[in-house]
Amino acid sequence: MTKISTRVITKVLLYQQVADDLRDLINQGVYLPGDKLPSLRALSVKRKMSIATIQRALEELEIVGLIEARPKSGYYVCFNNSTDAVIELPNMGMSMTMKPKSVKIHELASQIFHQCGAPDVINMGTSYPSSDFMPTPALQKISNQVIKHHMADIVEVQFSAGNTLLRDVLAKRMNESGCQVSASDVIVTNGCLEALSVCLRAVAKPGATIALESPGFVGSLQLIESLGYKALEIPCHPVTGMSLEALELALEQWQISAVLVVPSYSNPLGSCMPETNRKQLVELLATKDIPLIEDDLLGDLSFDGSRLKPCKAFDKKGMVLYCSSVSKTIASGLRVGWIAPGAYYKEVSYFKTFTNISAPQFSQIVVAQFYNSGKYERHVRQLTAKIAKQVYQIQSLIRQHFPDGTQVSNPQGGCILWVVLSQDIDGHELHLKAIDMGIGIIPGQLSSATNKFDHCIRINCACDPKIDIQSSIKTLAAIATRLLIK
Amino acid sequence: MTKISTRVITKVLLYQQVADDLRDLINQGVYLPGDKLPSLRALSVKRKMSIATIQRALEELEIVGLIEARPKSGYYVCFNNSTDAVIELPNMGMSMTMKPKSVKIHELASQIFHQCGAPDVINMGTSYPSSDFMPTPALQKISNQVIKHHMADIVEVQFSAGNTLLRDVLAKRMNESGCQVSASDVIVTNGCLEALSVCLRAVAKPGATIALESPGFVGSLQLIESLGYKALEIPCHPVTGMSLEALELALEQWQISAVLVVPSYSNPLGSCMPETNRKQLVELLATKDIPLIEDDLLGDLSFDGSRLKPCKAFDKKGMVLYCSSVSKTIASGLRVGWIAPGAYYKEVSYFKTFTNISAPQFSQIVVAQFYNSGKYERHVRQLTAKIAKQVYQIQSLIRQHFPDGTQVSNPQGGCILWVVLSQDIDGHELHLKAIDMGIGIIPGQLSSATNKFDHCIRINCACDPKIDIQSSIKTLAAIATRLLIK
Ligand SMILES: Cc1ncc(COP(=O)(O)O)c(C=O)c1O
Ligand SMILES: Cc1ncc(COP(=O)(O)O)c(C=O)c1O
Numbered sequence: 001m002t003k004i005s006t007r008v009i010t011k012v013l014l015y016q017q018v019a020d021d022l023r024d025l026i027n028q029g030v031y032l033p034g035d036k037l038p039s040l041r042a043l044s045v046k047r048k049m050s051i052a053t054i055q056r057a058l059e060e061l062e063i064v065g066l067i068e069a070r071p072k073s074g075y076y077v078c079f080n081n082s083t084d085a086v087i088e089l090p091n092m093g094m095s096m097t098m099k100p101k102s103v104k105i106h107e108l109a110s111q112i113f114h115q116c117g118a119p120d121v122i123n124m125g126t127s128y129p130s131s132d133f134m135p136t137p138a139l140q141k142i143s144n145q146v147i148k149h150h151m152a153d154i155v156e157v158q159f160s161a162g163n164t165l166l167r168d169v170l171a172k173r174m175n176e177s178g179c180q181v182s183a184s185d186v187i188v189t190n191g192c193l194e195a196l197s198v199c200l201r202a203v204a205k206p207g208a209t210i211a212l213e214s215p216g217f218v219g220s221l222q223l224i225e226s227l228g229y230k231a232l233e234i235p236c237h238p239v240t241g242m243s244l245e246a247l248e249l250a251l252e253q254w255q256i257s258a259v260l261v262v263p264s265y266s267n268p269l270g271s272c273m274p275e276t277n278r279k280q281l282v283e284l285l286a287t288k289d290i291p292l293i294e295d296d297l298l299g300d301l302s303f304d305g306s307r308l309k310p311c312k313a314f315d316k317k318g319m320v321l322y323c324s325s326v327s328k329t330i331a332s333g334l335r336v337g338w339i340a341p342g343a344y345y346k347e348v349s350y351f352k353t354f355t356n357i358s359a360p361q362f363s364q365i366v367v368a369q370f371y372n373s374g375k376y377e378r379h380v381r382q383l384t385a386k387i388a389k390q391v392y393q394i395q396s397l398i399r400q401h402f403p404d405g406t407q408v409s410n411p412q413g414g415c416i417l418w419v420v421l422s423q424d425i426d427g428h429e430l431h432l433k434a435i436d437m438g439i440g441i442i443p444g445q446l447s448s449a450t451n452k453f454d455h456c457i458r459i460n461c462a463c464d465p466k467i468d469i470q471s472s473i474k475t476l477a478a479i480a481t482r483l484l485i486k
Numbered sequence: 487m488t489k490i491s492t493r494v495i496t497k498v499l500l501y502q503q504v505a506d507d508l509r510d511l512i513n514q515g516v517y518l519p520g521d522k523l524p525s526l527r528a529l530s531v532k533r534k535m536s537i538a539t540i541q542r543a544l545e546e547l548e549i550v551g552l553i554e555a556r557p558k559s560g561y562y563v564c565f566n567n568s569t570d571a572v573i574e575l576p577n578m579g580m581s582m583t584m585k586p587k588s589v590k591i592h593e594l595a596s597q598i599f600h601q602c603g604a605p606d607v608i609n610m611g612t613s614y615p616s617s618d619f620m621p622t623p624a625l626q627k628i629s630n631q632v633i634k635h636h637m638a639d640i641v642e643v644q645f646s647a648g649n650t651l652l653r654d655v656l657a658k659r660m661n662e663s664g665c666q667v668s669a670s671d672v673i674v675t676n677g678c679l680e681a682l683s684v685c686l687r688a689v690a691k692p693g694a695t696i697a698l699e700s701p702g703f704v705g706s707l708q709l710i711e712s713l714g715y716k717a718l719e720i721p722c723h724p725v726t727g728m729s730l731e732a733l734e735l736a737l738e739q740w741q742i743s744a745v746l747v748v749p750s751y752s753n754p755l756g757s758c759m760p761e762t763n764r765k766q767l768v769e770l771l772a773t774k775d776i777p778l779i780e781d782d783l784l785g786d787l788s789f790d791g792s793r794l795k796p797c798k799a800f801d802k803k804g805m806v807l808y809c810s811s812v813s814k815t816i817a818s819g820l821r822v823g824w825i826a827p828g829a830y831y832k833e834v835s836y837f838k839t840f841t842n843i844s845a846p847q848f849s850q851i852v853v854a855q856f857y858n859s860g861k862y863e864r865h866v867r868q869l870t871a872k873i874a875k876q877v878y879q880i881q882s883l884i885r886q887h888f889p890d891g892t893q894v895s896n897p898q899g900g901c902i903l904w905v906v907l908s909q910d911i912d913g914h915e916l917h918l919k920a921i922d923m924g925i926g927i928i929p930g931q932l933s934s935a936t937n938k939f940d941h942c943i944r945i946n947c948a949c950d951p952k953i954d955i956q957s958s959i960k961t962l963a964a965i966a967t968r969l970l971i972k
Contacts, residue, residue: 106836117645131642139641143633143848151626156617157677157818159603190676191643194842206692206714226840228692332643335846350592354712355841356680360821362629362848 018047018057026066026077027399033303033392034385037067037075098250100209100230103221103449112431116440122467125440127267127416128332129462133386135370135379139331142369146362153361161349162188162338163361166368170338173371177299178313179322181340187352188359192297192325192337197223198355199321199339200258202347203291204229208257211250213242215418215447215456217267217295220260231449232256238409238418241266241273244280251288258291263311265298268418268447268458270411272302275309282314289319291344296324297337300380302413303388318343326367328415329380334363387415391461394473401477403484415462421455425483430457433479439472504533504543512552512563513885519789519878520871523553523561584736586695586716589707589935598917602926608953611926613753613902614818615948619872621856621865625817628855632848639847647835648674648824649847652854656824659857663785664799665808667826673838674845678783678811678823683709684841685807685825686744688833689777690715694743697736699728701904701933701942703753703781706746717935718742724895724904727752727759730766737774744777749797751784754904754933754944756897758788761795768800775805777830782810783823786866788899789874804829812853814901815866820849873901877947880959887963889970901948907941911969916943919965925958 025031038046043054058075061067067075116125146154153163161167167183174181189195196219204210206228212220214233224231232250235243242261250256261281263273273281285292294311302308312322321344325337336359341348352358370376394417398408402419409418421427427443434441444453457476463469511517524532529540544561547553553561602611632640639649647653653669660667675681682705690696692714698706700719710717718740721732728747736742747767749759759767771778780797788794798808807830811823822845827834838844856862881903884894888905895904907913913929920927930939943962949955 110836110839113645126645128643131638134641136637136641140633140637143637143640144630147626147629147633151622151629152617153819154629155620155622155625155817155819157614157813157821159599159612190842190846193840197841223840226837327643331641333639333641333847335643335842335844350596351712353596354679354709355683356676356821358821360676360846360849361819363846 014049015053015056015060018043018049018054019060022057022061023066027396031077032389032396033077034388035077036073037077039074098232098234098246098253100232100254101449103225103231105218105446105449106222106225108428109218109222109446112442112446115431115435116442118440121435121438121440122463122472123440124460124463124472125442125458127458127460129328129383129387129415130464132465133383133462134331135375138373138375138379139366139370142366142373143362146365146369150361150365153365158358158361159353160358161352162186162359163364163368165372166336166364167338169368169371174310174312174322174340177307178309179315179340181312181322185340185342185345187339187341187345187349188364189325189337189339189352190356190359191327191332191335192295192323193219193223194355195323195325195337195339196220196260196293196295197227198348198351199293199323199341199344200224200227200229200260201351202341202344203293203321204257209254210258210260211247211256212260213262213266213269213271214450215268215444215453217262218442218446220295221446221449229257233448233450236266236269236271238269238271240277241269241271242281244277244284247281248284251284251290256290258293259285260293260295261311262295262298264296264308265301265411265414265416267298267414268416268442268456270409270414270416270418272308272412278309278311279314282311282320286315286317286319291319291321293321293323296322297328298414299324300329301384301387301415303384303391304412305381305384312340312342315342321348329383330367330370330376334367335359336363336367384413386465387462390463390465390469391415391417393469394459394461397470397473398477401474403477403481406480415460417459417461419457419459421457421480422484423455425455425480427454427457430476430479430483433483434476437475437479439475441476500535501539501542501546504529504535504540505546508543508547509552513882517563518875518882519563520874521563522559523563525560584718584720584732584739586718586740587935589711589717591704591932591935592708592711594914595704595708595932598928598932601917601921602928604926607921607924607926608949608958609926610946610949610958611928611944613944613946615814615869615873615901616950618951619869619948620817621861624859624861624865625852625856628852628859629848632851632855636847636851639851644844644847645839646844647838648672648845649850649854651858652822652850653824655854655857660796660798660808660826663793664795665801665826667798667808671826671828671831673825673827673831673835674850675811675823675825675838676842676845677813677818677821678781678809679705679709680841681809681811681823681825682706682746682779682781683713684834684837685779685809685827685830686710686713686715686746687837688827688830689779689807690743695740696744696746697733697742698746699748699752699755699757700936701754701930701939703748704928704932706781707932707935715743719934719936722752722755722757724755724757726763727755727757728767730763730770733767734770737770737776742776744779745771746779746781747797748781748784750782750794751787751897751900751902753784753900754902754928754942756895756900756902756904758794758898764795764797765800768797768806772801772803772805778806780806780808782808783814784900785810786815787870787873787901789870789877790898791867791870798826798828801828807834815869816853816856816862820853821845822849822853870899872951873948876949876951876955877901877903879955880945880947883956883959884963887960889963889967892966901946903945903947905943905945907943907966908970909941911941911966913940913943916962916965916969919969920962923961923965925961927962
């Protein structure tokens with residue numbers, strides 16, 4: 001794949017040679033985002049140049065935002081460092097053809113997830129961080145204490161919106177990210193998918209139209225299918241997320257019962273809606289009395305430690321149903337999620353109760369105590385640093401090995417990369433050939449009820465760090481190259 | 487309440503005086519079902535009569551089935567000992583007026599359950615055994631081992647129908663009760679309510695008609711309401727359960743998408759469908775290709791240790807969707823249930839996945855290990871003995887203290903009594919007055935979408951054994967008496 005540098009180098013001076021070489025190493029993934037570069041002294045010895053020349057080269061790279069100096073520590077590769085072609089802006093003209101559609105992806109989706117989950121397959125399909133990223137030893141210690149002190153609570157079902165300890169800490173954390181929510185506004189669920197399902201049922205009757213991002217989260221599309229709704233896919237900007245212009249257009253044309261959005265690190269595109277857009281989205285829907293279901297389960301997973309305010313923070317009328325879970329941050333297997341349903345509390349509580357009465361206490365208490373242990377912030381910093389490393393490694397490998405013209409997303413959080421291949425390549429065919437080689441990825445067919453993304457694939461970068469990532473991506477690239485030639 | 491003995495005593499002989507006195511003590515609940523009577527010698531000393539006379543009196547009671555001799559142990563009060571008026575047979579004429587109806591009980595139900603669950607209320611409303619009945623110490627030991635050895639499984643979500651260990655033992659147990667089911671036929675859920683909900687969604691579209699027992703389980707009625715179905719209530723015989731004649735009539739008249747039945751110890755009536763009826767029910771529906779959703783979560787809770795074959799055991803076409811959970815036997819708080827959906831496996835698995843992906847591993851492994859520990863059978867024997875004791879104590883107290891004309895059910899398992907009051911008494915009014923006195927019961931209004939049972943109440947007898955049961959029932963009786971006079 002070609003590398004079109006946005007920087008134009010006119011005179012090749014000594015320091016520029018050094019800068020060019022370092023930039024190449026970074027682009028090739030030898031130094032990954034977050035990595036520390038060798039010290040001035042080390043580079044000076046290695047290149048046989050003066051410290052001043054090296055210093056000038058590094059400053060050059062700093063100016064273009066490729067690396068950053070950290071006081072008393074040295075130079076580090078920046079996270080948002082891409083000088084490469086990323087995903088093109090969507091053709092906003094396609095918003096003209098937006099139309100509610102029935103979703104029929106389940107058969108294919110269940111086949112594909114089944115294939116990705118087979119024991120001998122390297123699973124880059126399902127979008128959960130591998131358990132290597134999870135704080136298992138800390139959770140084990142806490143679990144022991146929970147068994148010791150809370151066994152009576154674990155044994156007896158509670159007719160409630162969830163464990164009080166947990167709802168307290170969730171409300172506290174939501175307040176810290178700008179949402180005015182109290183413990184009594186929170187309903188605990190068995191994971192985020194259940195949260196989304198309950199919210200959809202609370203606001204829309206079968207047959208209704210739900211607007212969501214395009215490309216969208218396969219789970220949401222399947223929920224829309226299984227609950228008998230229609231999907232209205234709103235084009236998504238690869239950096240800023242759902243196009244508000246397109247949404248406005250859609251709202252004029254169609255009767256929409258709810259909008260479903262993943263504002264932070266959308267799945268699969270990795271876009272992150274700026275706070276101004278979030279505010280505007282909430283206000284737009286509030287004027288039309290349309291509920292917004294916000295899926296924020298990736299909100300804590302920013303690579304640079306920032307935490308954007310959720311849409312819920314801008315919600316004055318109680319029209320935002322906030323959903324999240326610990327599946328990507330603490331443990332997917334505990335199945336702990338939650339909803340802050342705003343004005344829809346009663347309806348949401350009703351459908352939650354008639355899903356399965358209440359969430360099990362054990363998981364809830366473990367999660368509450370992990371948050372309260374003070375270990376969460378540090379864990380998430382380590383987790384995102386590790387995930388970012390793999391994201392950038394895989395991004396860099398894709399750039400090196402996939403055919404020319406391949407575009408890859410450049411997310412600032414989450415764990416997923418979205419790869420746009422040549423229109424001639426069929427994502428599902430690529431998936432099938434990859435499975436034959438023991439590698440699982442998700443084709444774009446599952447990210448839409450249209451076939452707009454049939455030439456795309458989704459890769460989970462938070463896969464088991466013990467696998468040979470380099471050779472897996474090279475294998476995928478070789479398959480893509482062969483499909484292109486064919 | 488009058489006691490109409492079915493025995494006619496003509497000559498009052500010495501031994502008959504003794505027999506009469508003992509019978510009165512049993513009817514008054516001084517000796518409860520399962521209790522051992524004083525020894526022959528002790529009675530002979532106390533009554534100043536010969537051992538032979540006492541022996542003759544006891545034989546008399548044995549002949550009428552009130553007590554039984556156990557070899558080398560003595561005489562015990564029988565379980566099925568009622569010589570009193572029980573619930574009258576339903577007027578089968580009412581089957582003529584069977585008609586699909588929308589259910590609208592949720593508002594009232596959530597109020598009532600909320601009131602019953604308040605911290606200062608003696609809760610005889612919700613129908614779960616109190617945690618005092620549960621094997622908490624054994625579960626605690628197992629939980630410790632599970633945390634020690636299975637932490638990795640607990641942390642990572644599994645895209646599967648459930649933990650393999652658990653599905654193995656569930657299939658094994660189902661086979662023991664006559665169902666030909668293998669582990670791969672079983673789907674684990676978060677409790678039995680979720681199981682019922684998923685099965686309903688798998689077999690019936692919103693608007694469809696579901697036939698169920700009348701009076702019926704409040705949770706099932708609320709599921710029918712929340713999923714937008716209509717309920718067709720089939721009259722129930724207090725001993726043998728759903729009337730098959732009435733069901734046949736209904737099937738001729740209406741298009742029914744599924745039949746929902748609680749064959750063992752139905753909630754609230756306590757009826758238990760004989761195996762011949764189960765077989766007949768399965769065959770009847772099979773000829774008409776109508777799925778049968780069987781709720782068997784009380785199947786293990788027979789007072790005499792018998793275990794009837796579920797309907798599933800007679801299922802040749804795969805039309806029975808078997809549902810159960812450990813909520814009444816091991817721990818309601820673990821939220822572990824399961825489905826053996828027969829021919830509907832694919833649809834059920836689909837709706838289960840899009841409810842919440844899968845059940846948490848911790849609960850599943852704990853339950854599997856408890857079953858495999860060999861402690862389950864003994865635990866259930868002890869559990870049902872304790873529950874039976876409270877059921878019979880409360881039954882006896884109701885007979886003594888409630889107004890004349892009151893009828894009370896005589897279940898042979900489960901934990902619930904159904905009390906039919908004078909038509910002049912409003913169950914909901916009784917509930918409200920009881921709540922004022924700090925006692926929670928469920929009025930008949932919640933057991934039907936009709937108002938056929940407005941003069942009935944449901945009492946959970948597996949309530950906390952530390953409460954003053956006698957005075958609670960006396961208080962209820964006093965309220966009923968006052969409502970009658972008013
Ligand atoms: C955007 C998004 N929402 C929801 C979910 C479901 O999360 P949970 O496992 O908490 O149900 C996922 C899981 O991949 C996801 O990526
Ligand atoms: C007959 C019946 N079915 C189902 C349930 C729900 O059980 P679970 O707690 O396992 O969801 C109950 C609970 O009271 C019940 O009585």
